[in-house]
Each structure stands twice: as structure tokens, then as C-alpha cells.
Amino acid sequence: MKTRKTKTPHIQPEAVIKAALEILDAEGLENVTLRRLAAKLNVQAPALYWHFKDKSDITDDMAQAILKNAGLDSITPPEDINNWDSWLKDLMSSLRNALTAHRDGGRVVAGATFGRAYTLEKIVVSTTKVLEKAGFDRLHASIATSTAIDYVWGFVIEEQAGMAPQAFLSAVAQSGENPVIQNTSEDDAYLTSIMDEYCKTTPTKAFDWGLQAIITGLKSAINKE
Amino acid sequence: MKTRKTKTPHIQPEAVIKAALEILDAEGLENVTLRRLAAKLNVQAPALYWHFKDKSDITDDMAQAILKNAGLDSITPPEDINNWDSWLKDLMSSLRNALTAHRDGGRVVAGATFGRAYTLEKIVVSTTKVLEKAGFDRLHASIATSTAIDYVWGFVIEEQAGMAPQAFLSAVAQSGENPVIQNTSEDDAYLTSIMDEYCKTTPTKAFDWGLQAIITGLKSAINKE
């Protein structure tokens, strides 16, 4: 019985990504650095280069993990193709939920390389197939898919950037001078009233409303082909 | 006649932003650093701190300049409010044009602080006012505005990240191994055919199609209120 020379490695790729996501949640994207990540794993920074080509390799895997952990790697098409609209709405809501489950999740996933975050491709492929079956030609099925996904990117990135009106209004309240002083005071007043209105909703409701509008628009685009 | 002691300063804020935009176009966002910017202005990096509070102050002003240079600081409402849909379409197209006029323009403007890039606020305020006049209540006018703008953010960020199918397909062609190898080969084949289709359009056409769908959806949302 020969003894194996191989020792268990100090770090494993999955553990690295898990630690990276913990740093992401606790300290934000700008603080997930190789040095901080290495420290959390009780290892020196260059050790990461044995397991990953470079930093974007790690962030791409983070994006993949974010989507996979949310169960988005196993998408099933709708049983009845006539329900493609509510199916799409649920899928895009799930996508947003996956992104908002982690601090800066929008920037992480939207910034990922297409080829490495393969769950993203699965989403694109599945959605396009469904839309094609729903009546779009292949080109417009893919454009419609991009339209919905781009909306999710934009919404979540703004949401997580602290552009939510709650955050904005509190910034206005905290700062002594008016941050929108360069505009006319009439515009300022209107903006404030917009924000006040906006505060009555939740980000989720706003997202759902916009998503519903987009899907309604896509639906009417089918008939015009 | 007294001689003034004031000498002309070595750098002026507008010149700084102009130089910053030149670096942005030539070398991308990750290369507009304070040191590089200072070097271009024949000055040392700390000198910038006399004119700007910090780096985000500079990038916010860049965002403002990008929008202003595109003429977006002087928006006029539609003569006939019934044309709000084509008015909105033109405005969002202008917004995308402003962003794509500079490398990484999407990330610069979408990442800007609301209060400092005040042209962005003008766009939001103007659009919301128009949509309110078009028949939305104030809350949904502002949600609709965000929906359209978030789509622009998402589309342009993906576009400028090199996610355009042209770029993706060439990446597939250049890399020896298939970058989507982790998925089923059936999905790969479908994805390739999607990209092939997509290559027949231009980003502008895809953007316009998606934007039209969104506006159509918004239009039908008015009636349901």
C-alpha cells in the first residue's frame, strides 16, 4: 500500500469563490481584492494565481455562482407556450432577485464575460427559444431577450448604486446645500415631489411595473411581424 | 495702476474635464487616473485636489460634460403632447448617442452621482413632466421614465462592454477552445445561430426595436389607469 505524496491543497476554487462572495456582501465589490481574499483564506495573494488565471477569472466565477445559487441554471420552458409572458416575467424577476441577493450583484454579473458565466448563456438561450416558439422570428426573439435582460441590468445597477429615491432623498436631507442647486428651483421642487411619490412604492413594485410594460410591448410586437 | 498678484492658474476645471474625456476616448475608463490626467496637464497629481474634492468629483463632471456636449441640457417638450411617444423615442436615442459618443460613456454616466450630473436630472424631470401630461399619474410617470432610462443604461453598458454579438463571435472564432463549452453542444449551436442572426442587424437597430417595444408597452399602460 503506497502512501500518496499529494497533500490536500490549502485552497480549493469553490472555497475561494465562496469567500469572495462573503467579502462582496460584507464590504462591496471595490473591497474584494486578491490580497483581502487571500488573507481570508490564510494564504498569500500570489497563491491565487495557481488556481485562477487572473482576477477577472475570479469575478466571472462569482457571477456564475450568484446565478447558480439562485437556481437559474435549471430553467424549464413554460408548459403552455401561451403563458410565455408570465413565464418571462417570473424569469426576469428571478434574475433580479439573484442579483439583489448580493451587494453589487448587478455590477458583478453584468460585467462578467459571456463565455465564463455560462448560466447567463443558458438564460439567454432558453429565453430566446421560448420567444421564438411564442411567435418571434429568431432575430427578434434574441433582440427581445436582450431588451428584457438589459432592463434588468440597468434597473439593478441603479438600484444597488443607491439611486433609489429613498437613498437620494436622505442624501438631500443630510447635505446642507441642495445637491440639485444648478437646476431651476421649479425643477428642484418637481424632482422632490417625484421622489416623494416614488417613496410610496418599493423597488420591487417599480421593477415589476416596468417589466410588465416591457412584456406588454413585446407581446404587441409579435402580431406586427 | 496696481499690478495684480494673481497669475493665471496652470489648470482650469473645464480643461481638466476636457483632458479627462480625451484620455477616456483614447485609453478607456480604467486608464483615466489622476496621475495620467495630471501628466497630460503638465502638473503633479495632488494639484487636482485644489480644484476637485476627489476623483468621483471629476468623473461626475465628465458625465455632466458628456450629456451637455450632446445638447441634452436643453430639452424642449413636444409641441403636441399626443406625440409624447415619438418624443420619448428621440430623447432616449439621443441619450444613447451621447453615451456611445465616448468610450465607456455608459459606465461613466450611469455611475455618476445624481446631484452632480444635473443634466441627468433635467432629463428625468422633463421626461416625467411630459409623461404626466400624457396621462400617467405622477408616480407612474416617474416609474415609466426610470424604465426607459434603465433600458438605455443596460443596453449601452452591454454594448460598450464588447457584448455585441460581433465581438462575441470573433472571440469565439479566435479562442481555440469553445468558450461556451460548459453548456450542451445543442445550446452552443443555438447560441451561435442566434449570434449569426444578430450580426445581420446593427446595435442601433436592435436598440430602436427594443425601445419601440418599451414605449408601446408604456402607451398601453396609460389606458389601464
Place this chain on the structure above:
DNA sequence: ACCTGAACACCGTTCAAGT
């Protein structure tokens, strides 16, 4: 095979000191 130590070429930012 897997990791360390040391170095390289950068960052943004602060601050005393110069003019």
C-alpha cells in the same frame, strides 16, 4: 503540485512645504 517572499509598476489621497 502548490505556495511563499520579494519585487515591479502602478493606484487615490494627505500634507507639509514651497512660490
Place this chain on the structure above:
DNA sequence: ACCTGAACACCGTTCAAGT
């Protein structure tokens, strides 16, 4: 008022050397 020089606390990455 406006800018420099020097420093601080970081970055990602490379690479010889250790085990």
C-alpha cells in the same frame, strides 16, 4: 491662491525560490 515633493496605504501581477 495654487502647486510640488514626499510619503502612506494600498492595488494586480510576475517570478524565482521553497516544500
